[in-house]
Each structure stands twice: as structure tokens, then as C-alpha cells.
Amino acid sequence: MADFEIKTREDGPATSIIYVKGFLDAHTAPRFEEALQKSIDSQRYHILVNFQDLNYISSAGLGVLMGFIEEVREAGGDIVLANLTPRVFKVFDLLGFTNLYRIFDNETEALEALNSK
Amino acid sequence: MADFEIKTREDGPATSIIYVKGFLDAHTAPRFEEALQKSIDSQRYHILVNFQDLNYISSAGLGVLMGFIEEVREAGGDIVLANLTPRVFKVFDLLGFTNLYRIFDNETEALEALNSK
Amino acid sequence: METTNLPESEIHLKVPSETTYLDLIRMSVTKVAEDAGFSPEEVNDIAIAVDEACTNVIKHAYNQQTNQNIDVVLKVDYQKLTIIIVDRGQSFDPNAVPLPNMDQYIEELRVGGLGIYLMKTLMDEVDYEIEPGVQNRVKMVKYFMDDGKLKSVEH
Amino acid sequence: METTNLPESEIHLKVPSETTYLDLIRMSVTKVAEDAGFSPEEVNDIAIAVDEACTNVIKHAYNQQTNQNIDVVLKVDYQKLTIIIVDRGQSFDPNAVPLPNMDQYIEELRVGGLGIYLMKTLMDEVDYEIEPGVQNRVKMVKYFMDDGKLKSVEH
Numbered sequence: 185m186a187d188f189e190i191k192t193r194e195d196g197p198a199t200s201i202i203y204v205k206g207f208l209d210a211h212t213a214p215r216f217e218e219a220l221q222k223s224i225d226s227q228r229y230h231i232l233v234n235f236q237d238l239n240y241i242s243s244a245g246l247g248v249l250m251g252f253i254e255e256v257r258e259a260g261g262d263i264v265l266a267n268l269t270p271r272v273f274k275v276f277d278l279l280g281f282t283n284l285y286r287i288f289d290n291e292t293e294a295l296e297a298l299n300s301k
Numbered sequence: 302m303a304d305f306e307i308k309t310r311e312d313g314p315a316t317s318i319i320y321v322k323g324f325l326d327a328h329t330a331p332r333f334e335e336a337l338q339k340s341i342d343s344q345r346y347h348i349l350v351n352f353q354d355l356n357y358i359s360s361a362g363l364g365v366l367m368g369f370i371e372e373v374r375e376a377g378g379d380i381v382l383a384n385l386t387p388r389v390f391k392v393f394d395l396l397g398f399t400n401l402y403r404i405f406d407n408e409t410e411a412l413e414a415l416n417s418k
Numbered sequence: 419m420e421t422t423n424l425p426e427s428e429i430h431l432k433v434p435s436e437t438t439y440l441d442l443i444r445m446s447v448t449k450v451a452e453d454a455g456f457s458p459e460e461v462n463d464i465a466i467a468v469d470e471a472c473t474n475v476i477k478h479a480y481n482q483q484t485n486q487n488i489d490v491v492l493k494v495d496y497q498k499l500t501i502i503i504v505d506r507g508q509s510f511d512p513n514a515v516p517l518p519n520m521d522q523y524i525e526e527l528r529v530g531g532l533g534i535y536l537m538k539t540l541m542d543e544v545d546y547e548i549e550p551g552v553q554n555r556v557k558m559v560k561y562f563m564d565d566g567k568l569k570s571v572e573h
Numbered sequence: 574m575e576t577t578n579l580p581e582s583e584i585h586l587k588v589p590s591e592t593t594y595l596d597l598i599r600m601s602v603t604k605v606a607e608d609a610g611f612s613p614e615e616v617n618d619i620a621i622a623v624d625e626a627c628t629n630v631i632k633h634a635y636n637q638q639t640n641q642n643i644d645v646v647l648k649v650d651y652q653k654l655t656i657i658i659v660d661r662g663q664s665f666d667p668n669a670v671p672l673p674n675m676d677q678y679i680e681e682l683r684v685g686g687l688g689i690y691l692m693k694t695l696m697d698e699v700d701y702e703i704e705p706g707v708q709n710r711v712k713m714v715k716y717f718m719d720d721g722k723l724k725s726v727e728h
């Protein structure tokens with residue numbers, strides 16, 4: 185699958201920014217899961233997921249987020265989302281996940297919210 | 302088929318520039334044929350085909366050119382080609398059609414050659 | 419090789435039961451839905467629904483066995499796109515699967531269980547036809563004009 | 574609905590015999606060839622060859638009748654991509670069709686007759702198997718390593 189890329193950038197000692205590009209489905213979700221797991225394993229519980237280049241998300245991608253949110257919040261962190269494309273936002277909105285995840289227009293706002301929490 | 306567009310621009314009394322965009326195959330070839338026919342019907346025998354935005358060509362597209370070249374040349378005109386993408390050029394090259402059609406890097410050179418003929 | 423003829427505008431795609439083929443399936447569905455005239459947003463909705471249905475086949479009907487296969491049939495007529503997905507794996511009772519209550523879902527931070535909900539939310543009709551030991555079939559329909567009246571008559 | 578199982582990495586696509594489906598066929602072939610690891614140039618070569626074969630089926634085997642269908646089978650193994658295109662239209666004798674002499678072709682400004690030539694030039698193997706009244710089948714192969722020695726042994 186050439187159509188998926190994931191990159192993580194560490195931002196300070198407690199924060200990770202995860203960039204997800206392409207198509208996030210049941211095939212690529214394990215790689216998203218891995219990236220989140222890695223952040224948590226290194227005690228980075230402040231996680232910003234930048235969906236700027238994400239064209240597509242299915243419930244498999246949402247399942248990955250749901251699988252970590254409780255643990256992350258219990259550890260005092262959060263998973264926040266930034267730069268959602270309209271079609272990705274629609275899926276979050278449709279399911280009411282906009283009440284569950286804080287969604288920001290850009291990285292700066294998302295980081296501010298994440299670190300002031 | 303959203304993936305095909307054709308536009309003709311008249312340049313002086315005897316010349317047409319035909320812009321072909323997308324995928325030129327047996328399905329879209331009739332529209333290319335129509336554009337060439339229209340040019341010839343209006344006595345414009347100096348035809349520049351600009352393939353700048355052409356992603357793909359099959360033998361159906363080549364067949365359209367071959368169907369007009371004799372008539373056009375007999376009428377004192379020519380069909381010349383400009384701005385071929387590498388994958389479109391490859392098909393012309395493979396068949397030796399680079400000896401049959403004059404191919405130019407840009408419209409200016411092509412028009413010059415076409416009108417000085 | 420199958421020898422039956424297709425009625426006009428019917429497309430069959432058969433792929434192995436592996437998630438790596440989800441994008442080929444989405445691409446084919448996307449192309450057919452685009453050509454049929456659906457808006458980009460509707461096309462994405464349809465792609466998600468088909469993806470969810472095929473993901474369920476791989477995960478649940480075939481229990482991740484990759485040597486099976488999935489049939490996807492796409493039919494376009496004057497009023498709708500019909501998509502039929504067939505597997506020959508384990509059957510299930512779709513009526514025994516409750517749709518999630520999303521408020522509760524979010525409150526309890528549940529995981530999974532959103533596929534069928536998305537399919538039903540994104541498509542106009544979703545019908546399962548289970549023949550245990552033979553095949554499982556889910557038929558999904560999207561109308562060109564999302565006309566509530568027409569839909570309520572049909573149900 | 575067909576009930577046979579596919580061996581791993583085999584994909585079937587069945588579309589109506591209309592040129593409007595050529596781009597769906599090319600898209601599917603492109604995706605499979607890309608995933609199999611062919612270079613962008615090779616992928617385009619393969620797409621052209623498949624397009625030419627399917628165009629011939631529509632034009633010649635079905636004589637432009639659009640209510641028939643074309644089967645495209647794509648198989649990937651460790652050394653090659655195999656593409657099989659099947660129709661149930663009019664048969665022909667591929668050995669009776671001479672390949673064009675391109676120098677002469679260009680000199681005489683001929684029209685048409687380039688499809689099979691392109692298929693044979695762009696693919697490593699092209700084999701027709703005609704069963705009159707039953708089906709016509711063209712099998713095309715592209716190897717991952719375009720190894721002249723391997724090819725000359727095989728022919």
C-alpha cells in the first residue's frame with residue numbers, strides 16, 4: 185500500500201505529534217495503532233494527531249483512537265486532532281465524536297490546548 | 302467520463318490549436334476525432350495538438366491522427382504535436398511515429414514550424 | 419470462469435479476503451459511483467459503507483483467513499446504485515446485533531461496533547440475506563435523489 | 574454468483590462490453606501492477622496492453638454490442654503479473670493477423686492495426702487461446718525482472 189504514511193515528531197518531553205497521510209482503513213490502522221502505542225510507551229501522553237493529509241478514514245481508524253483515549257486521559261494526557269479535511273471531519277461529526285475529541289483548525293491551537301490542559 | 306477534456310483555440314485564419322486533457326482511449330477518441338474534423342471542415346489545415354495535459358494514449362488516439370494526416374498534408378497543412386508527457390511520447394517513439402509527426406517541446410516552436418511549412 | 423452474462427451496467431469484482439484489497443475495492447466503487455453522477459461527498463459515503471462491509475467480511479465472516487474471497491457487485495440503474503457484497507464464510511444474525519446508542523457509546527468510551535452503524539447511516543438501504551453454510555450477502559442501495567418520501571414508501 | 578475460490582492474489586473483474594469501462598479496467602490493473610511493484614513506466618505499459626486487448630474485444634469480438642461482457646483476471650506471483658482477458662464473442666485466428674511492418678505502415682500512412690503490435694511490444698508474453706463458439710482468451714504476462722535470457726528460454 186503506497187497510499188499511507190505516518191510520521192511522528194516529538195515536541196518536548198511529554199508530547200508527540202503524529203502525521204497521518206493517505207487512507208486510514210483496516211489495512212493501515214495497525215500502523216496508526218503502532219505510532220500511538222510508541223508514544224504511550226515513551227510516556228508521551230499528550231498526543232496531537234494531524235490529519236492534514238488524511239484523505240479517508242473508516243471505522244478502523246476511529247477504533248484505534250478509541251482504543252487509547254481512556255488510558256491516555258487517565259494518565260493525565262489527551263489525544264487531540266488537528267487539520268481535518270472535510271470528508272474526515274464528516275465521519276467524526278456523524279458519530280458525535282466531535283464531543284469526544286477536541287478538534288482544532290491548526291497545530292498551534294491544538295498544541296496550546298493540549299499543553300494547557 | 303470525467304477524465305477527458307478537449308478544447309480548440311483558433312489561431313489566425315488557417316490554424317487550430319487543440320488541447321487534449323486526460324485519457325485518450327477508444328472511449329474518448331471520437332471526441333478527439335470530432336475536434337480534428339471540425340478544424341478541417343473550417344479549412345484550418347494547420348493543426349497543432351497540445352498534449353500537455355494528456356496522461357494516457359492508446360492506439361485509438363493514434364488512429365485518429367492517422368485518419369486525418371494524409372488529407373491535411375494533401376491540403377498543404379500538417380498536424381504537429383507539442384508538450385508530450387514522457388508516457389505519451391513513449392508510445393509515439395515505440396511505433397516510430399516520431400518520424401511521422403513533428404513533435405515540439407512547446408507551442409511557440411510548434412506554431413513557428415507549422416506556419417513556416 | 420463464469421459464463422453468465424451481465425445485464426447492462428453491472429460490474430463484478432472478486433478479490434481475496436485480505437485488507438490489502440480494500441483500496442482496490444474503494445477505487446472501483448468510487449469510479450462507478452462518480453460515473454453514475456453522485457457528488458464527491460456521496461461517493462465518499464458510499465466508499466466508506468462498502469469498506470465497512472468488506473472489512474466485516476474479512477474480520478468476522480472469514481475470521482482473518484486470507485485464502486477466501488469477496489464478491490462485490492455494482493449495479494447502476496436510472497434511480498440508484500446497488501452494491502451487493504457476498505462471502506462464503508461464517509454466517510451471523512444481523513438482527514441480533516444491536517446498533518450502538520452513540521451517546522452511551524461515547525460516554526463509555528467503547529471500541530469497535532461502528533461498521534454496521536456507519537453503513538446504515540451512509541446508505542439509503544442496507545439488507546442482509548444470510549444463508550448459513552451457503553453464503554452471506556449484504557445489499558446496500560444509494561438513490562440519486564435522496565428523497566425521503568420515496569424511501570419511506572419502499573420500506 | 575460464482576462459487577469457486579480464488580487462489581491467493583487473484584483478482585477478477587467483469588464489466589459490460591462498453592468502452593466507458595476501459596478506464597475502470599485500467600485503474601484496476603494500474604493499482605494491482607503498482608502494488609505488485611512495477612515501475613510507473615511499466616505500469617503504464619501494462620495498462621496500455623490491457624486497454625488494447627479489451628478494446629479489441631469490444632470492437633471485434635463483440636462487434637460493438639454493449640450487452641455482452643468482458644472478464645479480466647489478474648494474478649500476481651513471485652515472478653510475474655499474468656492478465657487473462659476472456660470474451661464469449663466472435664472468434665478469430667490470431668495467427669492469420671500479420672503484425673504490421675512499422676516502416677511500411679508509416680510510409681503508407683495506414684490507419685489502425687496497432688493494438689496487437691502494442692500488446693506484443695509492451696508485454697513479455699501474449700498468447701491467444703480461441704475456442705470458437707465457447708470463448709476467446711488472451712493471456713499476457715509481464716515479468717518483474719525483464720530478463721532477456723529467461724524470456725528467450727521460455728519462447
Ligand SMILES: Nc1ncnc2c1ncn2[C@@H]1O[C@H](COP(=O)(O)OP(=O)(O)O)[C@@H](O)[C@H]1O
Nearest residue numbers: 474475478479509510515530531532533534535
Ligand atoms: N459480515 C459479517 N459476518 C459475520 N459477522 C458480522 C459481519 N458483520 C458484522 N458482524 C457481527 O456484527 C458485529 C458488529 O459489526 P460492526 O458494527 O461492523 O462492528 P465491528 O466490526 O467493529 O465489531 C461484529 O462484531 C460481528 O459480530
Ligand SMILES: Nc1ncnc2c1ncn2[C@@H]1O[C@H](COP(=O)(O)OP(=O)(O)O)[C@@H](O)[C@H]1O
Nearest residue numbers: 629630633634664665670685686687688689690
Ligand atoms: N479480440 C479479438 N476478437 C476478434 N478479432 C480480433 C480481436 N483482436 C484482434 N482481432 C483482429 O485482428 C486485427 C488486428 O487487431 P489490432 O492489431 O488490435 O488492430 P485494430 O483493432 O486496430 O484493427 C483486427 O482488425 C481484427 O480483425
